[in-house]
Amino acid sequence: MGRSQEISYRLEQLILDGGLAPDQKIPSERQLADRLGVSRAIIREALHELQGRGVIDTFHGKGSFVASIVPATRDLDDNGPLMHLFAGHPRTMYDLLEVREQLEGQAAFLAAQRATSRDRHRLTIAFRMLEETDPLSNAKPDHGFHQAIVEASHNPILVHMLKGLKNMMLLSVQASVANLNPREAMRHSIMKQHRRIYQAILAGKPASARKAAIDHVRFVADSMRDLESQGAEVIRMPIDTEHSKSGVTPSA
Amino acid sequence: MGRSQEISYRLEQLILDGGLAPDQKIPSERQLADRLGVSRAIIREALHELQGRGVIDTFHGKGSFVASIVPATRDLDDNGPLMHLFAGHPRTMYDLLEVREQLEGQAAFLAAQRATSRDRHRLTIAFRMLEETDPLSNAKPDHGFHQAIVEASHNPILVHMLKGLKNMMLLSVQASVANLNPREAMRHSIMKQHRRIYQAILAGKPASARKAAIDHVRFVADSMRDLESQGAEVIRMPIDTEHSKSGVTPSA
DNA sequence: CGCTTCCACTGGTCTGACCACTGATACGAC
């Protein structure tokens, strides 16, 4: 363990101990360096580590501040590491969609095979909600619809895996809804796709259901790819409050 | 957004893109600084950030290395509930196979599309190991083979999900191997299926690879179902299994 | 009063030096 690690640890302790509340300002790097008896470089490295963990946010010219959502020492509620790892990386969304494609397809397939009457009922409710909801706040109903499907698959592992991805899914779905729904034509297409999935499951046609689900996810992915390649601004959901990392066009 | 952040972002990109595999060594700080045209301090800050996120591990005097995609912290926790499920319900194995069917299929598909020469190399090694290994202790090479495939898919999320299921997969694979391999005919079929997958990926035929992989998993599932319905004793593996590392030894 | 200018303070980056650890190589004693 180096000095930097130790400092990082001590700072985190200070913060978590309640000595520093959320949004509270952290002493300046120079002050910390002086007070803790190490060089400023060390302080900076330690702060970067905390930054990576999402404990603090730093702003040029202003200072460093305790992040509003403090993920305690070692997250109990977790999903954290993954989220931090993946959040903000555009490619991740497509990776996610590649996996979703298959999982949703399988879920739809199984749902068509196994859905009980209660499943059908819940699915119908979710579907209606989806149809009737204001497109602008459409993310949750959309997610709810897909979740109803996977639950109808009666495969605990499938449920578990998609549940584990729930947060990331939500982000992804929100992003896609935010991007695609405004385009009236696309919104219409997506509605139609949802309907296809829904009807195939209700009709007990596994193969059709799978195909519909896969097509749906693929359509979303392709559409977003198109949009992005056309230079349209792809709205990414803020995983953490202000990190407006969007707008970065890696044009080295 | 500072230079350091950008560097951190670029490095992470490299890693997630699969340009750098787990346990692989990252160029030295001085090299990176030189190559990316920034000072070493910046590199160090970026590395500390990645360290904070658990993307890399750093060792004094040795270097920095890509950490396993999934922070091991929650590995056990993650599987805990599922393991519990598995213990009681034989059906879970089939649920698992249903999911595997799709995930492995997708992995094979993407691998056929994206495998680099290094991927092909590792895949070949894993495949040969699989061919040459004593069937009785065949579980690990089998798992290693499948893992090599998913890593060649260059989809971090896919890697994560299958890795998360690693232990259960191992159980499942062990079970299937233990049950199926003794039957000479079946063992032969499985070998042929593995070969089909392998060749399809090497030949760069995504569709074939997917089909081969799906057929393979489905064959295993069906075979076990048959056996079970015939009253044959299905050997189930004990839960614990030593935490063996990945089947393939990354030969430096 | 309102606007501008300026300046102190904050983080961001660079340089180049030195320390501490690791691993392999060369060398000496046996």
Add this chain to the structure above:
DNA sequence: GTCGTATCAGTGGTCAGACCAGTGGAAGCG
């Protein structure tokens, strides 16, 4: 020959001091 040991190049760890670049408030001006 073999075995320890000394050496050395490469790596991360730390330091000091300088300068650049945003921020925000205070002083000064119209």
